[in-house]
Amino acid sequence: MGVNPTPPGRNPHGAARTAGEVIELLEVLWERGREAVSPAPVSPSQLRVLYCVDRDEGINLRALGEALGSAPSSVSRLCDRLEAIGFVERVPSPTSRRELELHLTARGRSYLSSLREQREQALFAVLSSMPQRERDALLKGLRGFLDAAETRSSSFPLAADDTAVRPA
Secondary structure (H helix, E strand, O other): OOOOOOOHHHOHHHHHHHHHHHHHHHHHHHHHHHHHHOOOOOOHHHHHHHHHHHHOOOOEHHHHHHHHOOOHHHHHHHHHHHHHOOOEEEEEOOOOOOOEEEEEOHHHHHHHHHHHHHHHHHHHHHHOOOOHHHHHHHHHHHHHHHHHHHHHHOOOOEOOOOOEOOOO
16 A cells, blocks of 8 residues: 555645746746836845835835835935935925935836836736636635735745845
């Protein structure tokens, strides 16, 4: 009598390996999207800042640092670079003279909009070739993955340099 192998969807190691392959493909698609939008795309760390500012317009540097899991000096340098290329602006907070708020400029919004559109088109091309049943299963799995990742994100946030910050 042989041992029954773990069924394919129940093996977390196999799922992690497959997810890794998918992530590698997505990275290629994502990079193509960034290259199509701008000849000098922003770094992954800068892009994370843009996403945070877009999600929480008027965020201050301290809150942004917390969201990124990064030191204030790193966050300030990232914002310096984004301000220099015209994607974000720092304005005095109406509630505190000591704080600055971050806002996307029209150019920053346009960049994110174009980037998202390019990426959505690339994903659409791939997803439209999948059978509906498989797209439905993918959506269900991605929602479960997102829920699990959000649960774990408070334990292991990502730093602005895109490396995991793990508690000692």
